[in-house]
Amino acid sequence: MNEEQNQQEAVAGEDFEEQLRELLAEDANTIRPAPAPYPVIRRRGTVERRRRVAAGAALVTLAAVPVGAYALAGGDAGGNTVASKPSVSATPRTSPAPSPSPEPARPATEGQLLDGITFGQAADGLKKCLADAADHPLTSPSSDFRPDLGVVEEYRIILAMNSTGDSNAPGDGIFVVAVKEQPKPTRLICNLKNGEASGLNTSMGYDDPSDAAPVRADDNGGKLYQQSILDHGNWKLPFRWGVIGTVEPSVARVTVSYGGATSQAVLDHGWFVASGVLDRQVTAAPRIRGYDADSKLVYDSDQDKYYEKQVP
Structure with missing residues (x-):
């Protein structure tokens, strides 16, 4: 009886010991879980690195986007918030085209611009003369009158040609002749x-x-076709000359004869313009003739009592 009782107590002790070991093992797992397998750890690390790289790339993209690619949202948004928009290339701001410089009107024909003088050169010369006249009035400082020659765009150039210096005004140059009708008829040489x-x-x-x-x-057009009285009979040759004047609408054609040669004049908005090159000394002034549409002579300077027929 005692032996049997002892065996039963031994079996019960072993069962209790086994149960105690199981309880201790469960408690240990609860306090410190078993480490995860290596493949699981590696996979989680790879996922975490990809997430960080993606987050870093997003930050770099935000830093590189131009300021103009964001808009400030207001109203019910509870303050200013930055809203990203697709980056676009800003259109460069172009300066407005400069206004064209004022210019005089062109002559009726290119043949009125002589000796290689371009319209641009003639226009520039006219501007300089108008500016010089404004800086140096023709009247005395004590006079209340100041001639108003107007502005360059009011004029039309009718002649540009070389000028020959003489004893009274040494040095060669160019002549530019311009006219205007409004507000007062004006002619400039x-x-x-x-x-x-x-x-x-x-x-x-x-x-x-x-x-x-x-x-x-x-x-006063004589300065275009004659040299100084100081050089009478001893002009510099060859000599470029020009003759200008006004014509009535009834005049269809004008010729000018000078030094044995005859030139056909150009009719330009009520003015006639003729030119040539003198190769000899002269005493007679240019002879001017005007004709109507039927080629009838309606004017001859030799018959004009107001026209000076000799050069000084």
């Missing part, structure tokens, strides 16, 4: 030397006699 204004002859308004002819040479 501008002389330029070395690219600078050297002299300006001005006529303003018309003072025609009651018996004015249909063709009238410019009263």
